[in-house]
Amino acid sequence: MIFPKRGFASDNNAGVHPDILKAISDANHGHTIAYGDDPITEQAKQKFKDLFGQQTSVYFVFLGTGANVLSLKALTDSYHAVICADTAHINVDECSAPEKFTGCKLITIPSSNGKITVEAVQKHLHGFDFEHHAQPKVISITQTTELGTLYTPKEIKALADLAHQHNMYLHVDGARIANAAVTLGISFKEMITDTGVDVLSFGGTKNGLMYGEAIVFLKPGLDKNFKYMRKQGMQLASKMRYISAQFLAYLDQEIWKSNAANANCMAKLLHKELSGIKGVTITQEVQANGVFAIIPKDIISTLQKEFFFYVWDENKNEVRWMTSWDTQEEDIKLFTSLLKQLVH
Amino acid sequence: MIFPKRGFASDNNAGVHPDILKAISDANHGHTIAYGDDPITEQAKQKFKDLFGQQTSVYFVFLGTGANVLSLKALTDSYHAVICADTAHINVDECSAPEKFTGCKLITIPSSNGKITVEAVQKHLHGFDFEHHAQPKVISITQTTELGTLYTPKEIKALADLAHQHNMYLHVDGARIANAAVTLGISFKEMITDTGVDVLSFGGTKNGLMYGEAIVFLKPGLDKNFKYMRKQGMQLASKMRYISAQFLAYLDQEIWKSNAANANCMAKLLHKELSGIKGVTITQEVQANGVFAIIPKDIISTLQKEFFFYVWDENKNEVRWMTSWDTQEEDIKLFTSLLKQLVH
Amino acid sequence: MIFPKRGFASDNNAGVHPDILKAISDANHGHTIAYGDDPITEQAKQKFKDLFGQQTSVYFVFLGTGANVLSLKALTDSYHAVICADTAHINVDECSAPEKFTGCKLITIPSSNGKITVEAVQKHLHGFDFEHHAQPKVISITQTTELGTLYTPKEIKALADLAHQHNMYLHVDGARIANAAVTLGISFKEMITDTGVDVLSFGGTKNGLMYGEAIVFLKPGLDKNFKYMRKQGMQLASKMRYISAQFLAYLDQEIWKSNAANANCMAKLLHKELSGIKGVTITQEVQANGVFAIIPKDIISTLQKEFFFYVWDENKNEVRWMTSWDTQEEDIKLFTSLLKQLVH
Amino acid sequence: MIFPKRGFASDNNAGVHPDILKAISDANHGHTIAYGDDPITEQAKQKFKDLFGQQTSVYFVFLGTGANVLSLKALTDSYHAVICADTAHINVDECSAPEKFTGCKLITIPSSNGKITVEAVQKHLHGFDFEHHAQPKVISITQTTELGTLYTPKEIKALADLAHQHNMYLHVDGARIANAAVTLGISFKEMITDTGVDVLSFGGTKNGLMYGEAIVFLKPGLDKNFKYMRKQGMQLASKMRYISAQFLAYLDQEIWKSNAANANCMAKLLHKELSGIKGVTITQEVQANGVFAIIPKDIISTLQKEFFFYVWDENKNEVRWMTSWDTQEEDIKLFTSLLKQLVH
Secondary structure, X not given: XXXXXXXXXXXXXXXXXXXXXXXXXXXXXXXXXXXXXXXXXXXXXXXHHHHHOOOOEEEEEOOHHHHXXXXXXXXXXXXXXXXXXXOOHHHHOOOOHHHHHHOOEEEEEOOOOOOOOHHHHHOOOOOOOOOOXXXXXXXEEEOOOOOOOOOOHHHHHHHHHHHHHOOOXXXXXXXXXXXXXXXXXXXXXXXXXXXXXXXXXXXXXHHOOOOXXXXXXOOXXXXXXXXXXXXXXXXXXXXXXXXXXXXXXXXXXXXXXXXXXXXXXXXXXXXXXXXXXXXXXXXXXXXXXXXXXXXXXXHHXXXXXXXXXXXXXXXXXXXXXXXXXXXXXXXXXXXXXXXXXXXX | OOOOOOOOOOOOOOOOOHHHHHHHHHOOOOOOOOOOOOHHHHHHHHHHHHHHOOOOEEEEEOOHHHHHHHHHHHHOOOOEEEEEEOOOHHHHOOOOHHHHHHOOXXXXXXXXXXXXXXXXXXXXXXXXXXXXXXXXXXXXXXXXXXXXXXXXXXXXXXXXXXXXXXXXXXXXEEOOHHHHHHHHOOOHHHHHHOOOOOXXXXXXXXXXOOOOEEEEEOOOOOOOOHHHHHHHOOOOOOOOHHHHHHHHHHHHOOHHHHHHHHHHHHHHHHHHHHHOOOOOEEOOOOOOOEEEEEOOHHHHHHHHHHOOOEEEEHHHOEEEEEOOOOOOHHHHHHHHHHHHHHHO | OOOOXXXXXXXXXXXXXXXXXXXXXXXXXXOOOOOOOOHHHHHHHHHHHHXXXXXXXXXXXXXXXXXXXXXXXXXOOOOEEEEEEOOOHHHHOOOOHHHHHHOOEEEEEOOOXXXXXXHHHHOOOOOOOOOOOOEEEEEEEEOOOOOOOOOOHHHHHHHHHHHHHOOOEEEXXXXXXXXXXXXXXXXXXXXXXXXXXXXXXXXXXXXXXXXOEEEEEOOOOOOOOHHHHHHHOOOOOOOOHHHHHHHHHHHHOOHHHHHHHHHHHHHHHHHHHHHOOOOOEEOOOXXXXXXXXXXXXXXXXXXXXXXXXXXXXXXXXEEEEEOOOOOOHHHHHHHHHHHHHHXX | OOOOOOOOOOOOOOOOOHHHHHHHHHOOOOOOXXXXXXXXXXXXXXXXXXXXXXXXXXXXXXXXXXXXXXXHHHHOOOOXXXXXXXXXXXXXXXXXXXXXXXXOEEEEEOOOOOOOOHHHHHOOOOOOOOOOOOEEEEEEEEOOOOOOOOOOHHHHHHHHHHHHHOOOEEEEEEOOHHHHHHHHOOOHHHXXXXXXXXXXXXXXXXXXXXXXXXXXXXXXXXXXXXXXXXXXXXXXXXXXXXXXXXXXXXXXXXXXXXXXXHHHHHHHHHHHHHHOOOOOEEOOOOOXXXXXXXXOHHHHHHHHHHOOOEEEEHHHOEEEEEOOOOOOHHHHHHHHHHHHHHHO
């Protein structure tokens, strides 16, 4: 078998880190109680508490959409509204799963860099107590954003404060939270717990896990009755030890950090290599593992044949390149050298 | 580390078959397109077509509840009703996930052995075209049932015919379908396709997979727009190759058969060993990998301490023992010898 | 125009009591604030408080299904279950509206007379705290039942006590509650508030109103955020004064009592007239305004042509006759005389 | 009793036209089959066919939210998206009822005058066949808009054509459609059927009815199974004759036209009277029965005390004045004279 080439289409296209696979294999002995009442799950949950604070409660689910939708379900009733960027994964990439499962309205804020501001959110904070109006209840942000940018702790805190002033919650879609932590050089606790975030979708799959995400409730009480929601939301794994084993290794061995560090570093390298190329315009700040660029239209399909990637905006010839935990310098060199060749 | 003891609590408590784990590991090379557009998924889907017929279409999901709920969603609109046994997993073990996601009513038929009959279903086939009445649209059966019994192909065909006579569908929850195929000694095609089943939830997790189930549409057209339902239903795996790799090995190497054969065989052995014991009454026919028995109340907790299992009916002191793909003769001997000792 | 004949098909087939129509007409002056912030609505709500207790809160909706579904929504989250008779209107006559809007499972208890007992409910009070199981949260009964029978206050209290012992609620579908109050000879407060009922769907349409039902929360706090549920449930009337005016007259002038008294009295008369007729078997106790009887199959269609009514159970030739607020002795005489003639 | 003063807060605050009330009263004789199988409903439905075309099918519901939500439900499955103006009633005034009942996403287009254009919609017509993306299926416009403006038939046709080119539908929220017909001076058929609209929410309550709206399917087949949706959507009236009688009179006697003509005329008069007033700026074209204006902040509350109305935009001191079927010249004179007095 010829191993498929590494590309820049998506961090979801990368495989599983070998140490994660090993952790799965190590967990594969004998019988344990299903559905999470096993010692590996217990340890993995404790690991989250160690990182985010002892008041934290954690629930594992299968995938990112599950983590986001169930986080919102835990914080809302059906007549609530969730405020997010128009570029948010919950808005554009989840096929209306949030609306269907929660009944809530998504109020979207136009965003050019994937981020939303206190000022922009404030414009939608009206109609409280007015029964004709879906009641704003959650602000949801993505860290790092779908555009490869990130929020500073100060920005997160400002949004959390705004939410709490209005009896609302702040949810963070952390599908790529490890990449943010590496760039910011701070702990998860400093970024999330200390800024006042209420619920976090803690991603793993895009950063070297096989499957599995974690919903992290940062404050006591927010997970009341949540176990029923997870089950009803079709996210309760029977053989949960295999998700837990992944997270335990991921956190305990700091795989999250080395994987994200590599991906971020490769994105920076890609950015650097692209800088001098005429006809290539970087469109977003490169703060994590995504690089967005406008390139000549006529080279796109040829380039895609060698290194598949997605066109982000057809009208502008803007493309997206994602680096992964397994991207190597050689990949960047081959890719940019081909690109340079095509441009000239 | 001390390996946990094998018990009889649930086939979900067992681990992953080594050859399945190897298949996962073998798939862990390089990048592939996420969300199912990869060659392993293509092969796994083709394998299902080979076994069930070329007109079949297959969609992988994460878990059994997802497979059942999305099968029903594909066959219904919200004003429909689904007829099933009161013992059905969709009725008692899925926390109202079918109702929430589909909007449909579940019409339950009292069942002492987990099965429903044409006669019992017929009593509910009325109110068609009457808008006050949720319209019966699906008959859903479990093979093998939650009580360890099974339907003959003839019985399945009779229910399929009944469904089709009323413009309805037959769904099979096949969480333990491999066990049925082994006992009946027939192919999946003979049991499912040839009897007229419309949609099958094809289970793997309870029989040696790590995670992953398959929704098998047996007839063209039934999966129209289903890809959106799977995504919205939070069941579209990003790194799908790891589910597909499991199913490919499971079917290609007939792991399904050897695993189920072992579980069934061990259940038979357990049944046999229990036969002579005074005070122990087997309550269901042993046709797959479950043994149900009434035992003396005073021995239950002591027995559970050594070999954990669930009490099925508190009022009757009826317990459930499940065998697994990894149950060994030695487990049965140790367990029944302890049981005998406690009874005397 | 020839006025259509009064029949026994349904109390929904009767028109509007003249004094109700007058109240509507009297309310039709000038402008009032829409959506319920008007003085007539205020008075009507106060009238309910006077009858049920000052702690009561009342919300008007358009129809009985709306009253039932929103009552259940107020008491549940989506992972809950509602226990009711298999004959309950919420189970057989609302096209799965409760399941769709609340997400909850309906657990049905077989009932031959429309009533459920403490013993029968108790069998379903298990699986608490077990996330696989939809959590029982509401017992819902109908007063008077769909079979024309009724619960004594003692029976209601026993069910309320049972519910409260399990942290559950008792809901009463009172589409025909006036008929029960008249038969029992007690006040609404004695029947509902004093027995511990939590929420009541208070019907009006079947007893002489044009449209409109009331949801009566008997205990403070149960209606928290309910105004949003009513709006989202498509039950908030813009010109609400016309519903309120009906209820104000209905309660203030005791139209509920005189209307129900007439209907009940006519049912009793019908019962009496039928008693002597050979081949006619009354199948349910006549406690309100419904009479159920098995009659010779061959006379059904001829009888229906003159006085339309519904066959309740095709297999048994059991029919349902409902009397109304406007049924007159003459109607009974004509009908029973025709029936006698046909039987002989 | 002192008759409340007519104001400009909402056309929902006005009462019922006397001829509508008379029609209700005239319908109040004897028994008719409930739930719409009565001759009045038959006639009312035929009247709609006469006006919109014989291929039309019509379903009565209780209220505007019900009409809108069920129209969308008929046209969508849960993974679809509906494109509308951000000012649309379905987006801002229905408490997320569309999302909850249909599961669909609402994609909103910023609009300053309540209208959307082909160009603006086109930007959202992408992601077809991509399962991560809620699939655009309906364009929904309001005629006349929430801002008192209207679409020309040509504009409607352009949006209908655009929808049909993408296998989508055009829905019109016609809560105030009569006002548009009067201004445009064309028939309903010319405005709706001939332009290619698929489904229309035909409003009545805001223009002199007591309650009741009609869902008009303009093309055969679109109402397939719709009767179940209406029932499940809690919009099937038992005593339907009283809705039907209103619509029959409304259409047959052209009450829709005279009522809307008066409201429109009074809005024009109000506009004219305001024109000369310094400090008052009209912010929207006055094409129907709404007048939007920026007025001095300090006079708002005093003015509201005499003639209650709503502030549309707090930040801009923009207010909304609605005229009604019963607004009289005298009301305009009194109001504008007070306003003038306050301004000076």
